[in-house]
Amino acid sequence: MNRRSTLKTLLIISTGAALxxxxxxxxxxxxxxxxxxxxxxxxxxxxSDLSETIIPKTxxxxxxxxxxxxxxxxxxxxxxxxxxQDKFVKGLKEFEDFSKKKFDKSFLRCFASERAEILKSIxxxxxxxxxxxFFYNTTKRLVLQAFTKSKYYLTKVQVYELVPGKFYGCxxxxxxx
Amino acid sequence: MGDTKQARTFDAIVIGSGMSGGWAAKxxxxxxxxxxxxxxxxxxxxxxxxxxxxxxxxxxxHRGEIPYDIREANPVISRCYAFREDAMxxxxxxxxxxxxxxxxxxxIRGYQVGGKSIMWARQTxxxxxxxxxxxxxxxxxxxxPIRYKDIAPWYSYVEKFAGxxxxxxxxxxxxxxxxxxPLELTCVExxxxxxxxxxxxxxDVIYGRCAHLTEPKQIHIDQGRGQCQNRDLCQRGxxxxxxxxxxxxxIPWALKTGNMTLRPFSVVHSIIYDDAKGKAVGVQVIxxxxxxxxxxxxxxxxxxxxxxxxxLILLNSKxxxxxxxLGNDNGILxxxxxxxxxxxxxxxxxxxxxxxxxxxxxxxxxxxxxRFRNLYKQETDFLRGYALTFSARRWPNNDTNGFGQNLKExxxxxxxxxxxxxxxxxxxxxxxxxxxxxxxxxxxxxxxxVPLLKINIDYDDNDEKMIKDFFEQMxxxxxxxxxxxxxxxxxxxxxGLDIHHMGGVRMGKDPKTSMLNKWHxxxxxSNVFVTDGACMTSTSTQNxxxxxxAMTARAANYxxxxxxxGEI
Numbered sequence: 233m234n235r236r237s238t239l240k241t242l243l244i245i246s247t248g249a250a251l252x253x254x255x256x257x258x259x260x261x262x263x264x265x266x267x268x269x270x271x272x273x274x275x276x277x278x279x280s281d282l283s284e285t286i287i288p289k290t291x292x293x294x295x296x297x298x299x300x301x302x303x304x305x306x307x308x309x310x311x312x313x314x315x316x317q318d319k320f321v322k323g324l325k326e327f328e329d330f331s332k333k334k335f336d337k338s339f340l341r342c343f344a345s346e347r348a349e350i351l352k353s354i355x356x357x358x359x360x361x362x363x364x365x366f367f368y369n370t371t372k373r374l375v376l377q378a379f380t381k382s383k384y385y386l387t388k389v390q391v392y393e394l395v396p397g398k399f400y401g402c403x404x405x406x407x408x409x
Numbered sequence: 410m411g412d413t414k415q416a417r418t419f420d421a422i423v424i425g426s427g428m429s430g431g432w433a434a435k436x437x438x439x440x441x442x443x444x445x446x447x448x449x450x451x452x453x454x455x456x457x458x459x460x461x462x463x464x465x466x467x468x469x470x471h472r473g474e475i476p477y478d479i480r481e482a483n484p485v486i487s488r489c490y491a492f493r494e495d496a497m498x499x500x501x502x503x504x505x506x507x508x509x510x511x512x513x514x515x516x517i518r519g520y521q522v523g524g525k526s527i528m529w530a531r532q533t534x535x536x537x538x539x540x541x542x543x544x545x546x547x548x549x550x551x552x553x554p555i556r557y558k559d560i561a562p563w564y565s566y567v568e569k570f571a572g573x574x575x576x577x578x579x580x581x582x583x584x585x586x587x588x589x590x591p592l593e594l595t596c597v598e599x600x601x602x603x604x605x606x607x608x609x610x611x612x613d614v615i616y617g618r619c620a621h622l623t624e625p626k627q628i629h630i631d632q633g634r635g636q637c638q639n640r641d642l643c644q645r646g647x648x649x650x651x652x653x654x655x656x657x658x659x660i661p662w663a664l665k666t667g668n669m670t671l672r673p674f675s676v677v678h679s680i681i682y683d684d685a686k687g688k689a690v691g692v693q694v695i696x697x698x699x700x701x702x703x704x705x706x707x708x709x710x711x712x713x714x715x716x717x718x719x720x721l722i723l724l725n726s727k728x729x730x731x732x733x734x735l736g737n738d739n740g741i742l743x744x745x746x747x748x749x750x751x752x753x754x755x756x757x758x759x760x761x762x763x764x765x766x767x768x769x770x771x772x773x774x775x776x777x778x779x780r781f782r783n784l785y786k787q788e789t790d791f792l793r794g795y796a797l798t799f800s801a802r803r804w805p806n807n808d809t810n811g812f813g814q815n816l817k818e819x820x821x822x823x824x825x826x827x828x829x830x831x832x833x834x835x836x837x838x839x840x841x842x843x844x845x846x847x848x849x850x851x852x853x854x855x856x857x858x859v860p861l862l863k864i865n866i867d868y869d870d871n872d873e874k875m876i877k878d879f880f881e882q883m884x885x886x887x888x889x890x891x892x893x894x895x896x897x898x899x900x901x902x903x904x905g906l907d908i909h910h911m912g913g914v915r916m917g918k919d920p921k922t923s924m925l926n927k928w929h930x931x932x933x934x935s936n937v938f939v940t941d942g943a944c945m946t947s948t949s950t951q952n953x954x955x956x957x958x959a960m961t962a963r964a965a966n967y968x969x970x971x972x973x974x975g976e977i
Contacts (some may be wrong), residue, residue, distance in 0.1 A: 246780060248836065253489060275796060285812060285813065286812045286813070286816065287812075287816060287817050287820070289570075290814065290817065292817075292821065294817070306471075307471065307472075307474070310471060310476040310477065310478075311471055311474045311475075311476055311477050312597075316718065333434065340566075348812075348813060350811050351813075355811070357932040359604060372812070376809055376820075376901055377472060378818065379465055379806075379820065380465055381435060381466050381472050383465070383467045385567055385820075386465065386466060386467060389467060389820070389821055390824070392465065392466060394463065394640065395638045395640060396638065396639050396769055396771060397594060397638050397769060397770055398769050399637060399639045399769045399771070399772040399787035400593065400767060400768045400769045401593030401594050401596070401597065401598070402593070402594070402595055402596035402766075402767065403765065403766060403767065403768050403769050404764055404765055405764050405765060405766050408518055
């Protein structure tokens with residue numbers, strides 16, 4: 233590469249960098265490649281924070297630690313019907329509207345207590361837009377699946393035995409665990 | 410040896426390497442016959458070609474689910490319970506091998522060495538004379554040319570080698586076999602067994618009989634197989650060889666003799682009939698990859714392509730002598746096809762036995778009730794009857810309500826045991842009819858130039874009545890046992906999803922009304938044998954694979970004797 237083009241490249245990069253802050257939310261892409269649904273970096277962040285609100289990290293791993301939000305996106309993208317994918321993506325946007333209506337800000341900027349309140353009102357099922365309910369219920373189901381089928385959960389919480397051996401048909405409950 | 414006719418000539422040809430073809434291969438090779446085994450799919454070597462067998466649940470990208478575009482493109486195979494992320498590579502996708510459904514029929518197939526024996530459900534019950542005498546007594550189909558005494562020693566023969574677990578129950582309608590120890594029943598299964606025995610004369614709840622090595626014998630160790638570990642991941646192929654599939658048993662056993670030539674990617678186009686010699690002389694094969702047509706020759710040919718593919722090959726085997734398909738003088742080839750009616754299920758809850766549960770392995774079977782309807786005499790407004798499964802267990806639960814810290818604590822807590830849930834599936838006999846038939850499409854062909862199979866199979870009034878009776882009888886038995894929340898369900902699934910495809914080349918005494926004699930030979934082409942599901946004159950209720958295996962071993966040994974005597 234000659235010096236002139238290097239300078240040109242640098243110029244473009246710096247110009248781009250100067251413009252970046254204003255258009256960052258839409259420019260940033262999702263960290264995984266998706267073939268059907270259109271999700272940007274901000275959507276992914278929102279999903280990540282939502283999943284963490286559902287199963288938070290404490291002194292043990294939470295939803296983010298098992299990449300539950302990425303699993304959710306991947307499952308929606310590969311395993312859901314186009315109509316449901318559409319509903320999910322619409323629901324995600326409407327979820328943001330819901331948050332803005334309630335607290336005048338994005339879910340991403342909400343405090344933990346505000347986030348909890350948003351989820352509580354969705355779980356109350358009172359006057360919740362259909363797409364929002366679909367988005368939330370689907371996300372929760374997939375986050376639960378990601379968590380309870382994660383390596384962490386199946387090796388540290390409820391241990392999955394690949395080779396369980398003998399089957400005992402009838403034992404007292406207290407001896408079963 | 411170059412590609413001479415001599416190099417393509419064998420003592421025996423077996424078409425298909427699955428449940429029954431594997432047995433033909435084993436028997437021929439053990440008796441010293443140079444045997445060519447043709448398999449249309451790829452080779453699947455035991456263990457080496459089970460790519461998912463030791464994968465943990467979290468290692469499956471979609472946690473077992475099939476991606477949407479695959480389901481959409483392949484609606485038939487997607488209805489199969491075992492078509493999941495861990496075993497999908499063993500199933501034929503609709504798009505790869507089309508067929509024509511004149512009526513809805515879910516044709517579940519597995520094209521590879523081992524065929525569907527890799528993914529089968531492994532339940533194995535013998536037939537009795539209550540089954541073999543069915544058509545003659547009840548006036549449908551034709552009389553079977555064999556009875557229980559003909560096949561009993563061969564059941565023993567294959568059971569010892571395959572390894573069948575079960576309990577000697579001494580039932581006339583479900584003869585005992587050569588059993589390895591049974592898998593235990595749960596507390597509520599035992600309880601239901603007692604309730605039924607006490608209140609319903611002639612009905613029995615027994616331990617499921619299945620092809621699992623609960624206690625391997627020397628013959629199983631010699632096959633390189635070990636004890637079943639109750640993984641219940643059988644459809645992936647078992648690294649222990651804990652259940653019977655052709656890949657772990659019959660095929661390597663045949664290979665070990667040095668007498669087997671296994672040719673994967675060999676689509677059989679037709680059987681070659683020599684008008685001058687008055688018999689079949691070989692098989693025309695299309696190489697699945699190169700599409701090259703090759704002829705192989707042998708004095709005896711076993712057709713074990715899987716029931717409806719066997720029909721397809723025979724219908725496509727046209728000669729001057731047999732312009733309508735091999736042996737088809739009477740015009741019934743492809744007709745009287747049948748299956749098992751698996752539409753009906755019943756489930757319930759039981760609040761008893763709160764202090765007991767099951768633990769340990771994931772048991773690969775359930776309890777079983779052999780047919781009790783119309784057993785000794787006709788007693789209902791429908792013919793024949795049904796067998797059924799019975800299973801009872803408790804599921805551990807974690808509360809998944811809410812979100813946040815509370816939810817997480819609940820997920821990490823010791824699960825609580827729910828109540829006992831019980832369930833049964835009906836396995837109904839269907840009546841073979843002329844109107845349930847297979848034929849070839851006149852124009853459409855597959856990529857290998859073989860006509861597409863047209864399937865014309867449906868339920869009838871007898872099936873509907875049987876479902877109704879199943880619901881009534883089960884509700885009565887469940888109620889007597891104190892089960893609550895009884896729910897019946899009719900899946901309305903199309904025939905075929907039972908994966909017990911049978912008939913089309915039925916056995917019988919009379920060449921005018923049947924295709925095969927009591928040794929599974931064509932009445933009019935004695936060196937071709939059919940011993941897979943296609944030969945079935947009637948279906949009874951038992952899971953059929955064990956019977957196909959026993960029939961194959963019996964017929965193969967007969968064929969060897971006849972060859973030695975120069976009779977065929």
